Amino acid sequence: MTEGRSDGTGGDPHRSPREGGRTDPLVRLSLEQLRQRSSTKWRAHPADVLPLWVAEMDVPLAPAVAETLHRAVELGDTGYPHGTAYAEALAGFAATRWGWDGLRVEHTTVVPDVMLGAVEILRLITGPGDTVVVCSPVYPPFYAFVEHSGRKIVEARLGPDLRIDLDNLERAFRLARQRGRRAALLLSNPHNPTGAVHTRAELEAVAALAREHGVRVVADEIHAPLVLPGAFFTPFLSVPGAENGFALTSASKAWNLAGLKAAVAMAGTEAAADLRRMPEEVSHGPSHFGILAHTAALRDGTDWLDDVLRGLDANRTLLGELVAEHLPGVKYLPPQGTYLAWLDCTHLGLHDDRPSEGPGTVGELAGPARVFLDEARVALSSGHIFGTGGAGCVRLNFATSPAILREALARMGRALDGLGPGAIHS
Structure with missing residues (x-):
């Protein structure tokens, strides 16, 4: 995949630095830089996994905070x-x-x-x-x-x-x-x-x-x-x-x-x-x-927050385009807030609706989240841990660079293609 360039655009022609030298904080860090972090998001899974699960953003600290x-x-x-x-x-x-x-x-x-x-x-x-x-x-x-x-x-x-x-x-x-x-x-x-x-x-x-x-x-x-x-x-x-x-x-x-x-x-x-x-x-x-x-x-830190919100808004739109391209059987209702997307994968038939599939711990995986981790090397939050109505869904954190988002969705699409029609994994 394309990692972040030194100009801070993350390799995305639609994400050029704005006037006054301000850039989208979501494109400031390369994948190599992010993998140096020791937080849960980047250390809970092996290095070949793209982590889009726990609610951490791939951004540097706001200058006022630093x-x-x-x-x-x-x-x-x-x-x-x-x-x-x-x-x-x-x-x-x-x-x-x-x-x-x-x-x-x-x-x-x-x-x-x-x-x-x-x-x-x-x-x-x-x-x-x-x-x-x-x-x-x-x-x-x-x-x-x-x-x-x-x-x-x-x-x-x-x-x-x-x-x-x-x-x-x-x-x-x-x-x-x-x-x-x-x-x-x-x-x-x-x-x-x-x-x-x-x-x-x-x-x-x-x-x-x-x-x-x-x-x-x-x-x-x-x-x-x-x-x-x-x-x-x-x-x-x-x-x-x-x-x-x-x-x-x-x-x-x-x-x-x-x-x-x-x-x-x-x-x-x-x-x-x-x-x-x-x-x-x-x-x-x-x-x-x-x-x-x-x-x-x-x-x-409100100016920095405004920059983040603009980047998240662009990623929200990009995610919709990527879901339509790579995951045509998945329902995506663009979120109005947060940087978390709820993807309804029930049509894929990758989950188990048995009553035992109820709320669980944050890192517990089942259904489509397990498939996407095992087959695509993309970590998402498993829908069943969110309680009734969650089975068959996944939560995706899109507070990352467009380059990482593109690579993750492409991997997920290839994984589904590899499963073949009617494949059930539970």
Whole structure:
């Protein structure tokens, strides 16, 4: 395959440097450079595998983040975190980016990461044996973290359009609230893995339904800065009826900071007292470097983010063209947000629909994901780990260079051609 050229275009004539010397961060690093990384994405599989699975982006650090971390190292600033600068930066970003000036710093707390923060909030508002509703297929750790905390999962399956189905959601709420037990909805906003960006009307309907049934909402908004052209992000806490809800976010996904742990938990006006009950030791988990990096990203890294979003938008279009060319039997609904594409491969007949094929761990493979790894040497996330509705699908991370994307899809197409018509692999 063609690796990244020294001009930063990744060998793609459509990706030339823009005015002012700014380039798409997704074409800055060659495959050789990426393989020097020691993170999960690049070390979990052998070197001949193209990794398009876990949610890491193939980009260099945003300059504002790099400068902040370099400065901290020079100063030996490696102590304990202090202050509310992170929440203040998030409030400023929310006001500028989403037109939401309702984020009150006094109604926030810093947590180690979004999932750990979500679990701690669920512990505040539900008890062991209570139910947490999720809209499947959905981010696999929703299942693992919730069940590990002693809560039960009830699924409200997405509709055929891969958006929230209010009828399914209401049925799940009724089931969750049986015998008067407390219940919560763990909402992915934007939705992972489908990339759907919930509209204000959809979120208002969810809030109203949750109010009606006495269900508290906890919104995972980690992908909020990654909304692509054609859609607009609405913070859950900004809609009427969400005053007793919670939301969590960080700069982790949008600025590729997963290894620098820090996130912000936010409470609606009616939920602030609940958030104040968060055990103090939870706030000891975030890294000082993490807080510095996330604060710098939100405050000073928006130009870099805009460059990334333009590159992701182009890759989203390119992926559609490549799926049509190499995987004509696969359904691809372009995501409105995130850098994750949900590919419906059920028509290929490579999966097993047995009930045992349920949620699993992040690295577990079955069906088409197993075939594409074994036969094409392309690593994708297996759809079955995302719960009901995931079997026969794969999640593909397109936050990489166009050159890598082209090579991966070409490999996948050749692998299917090699299987021959009617081949079943499970």
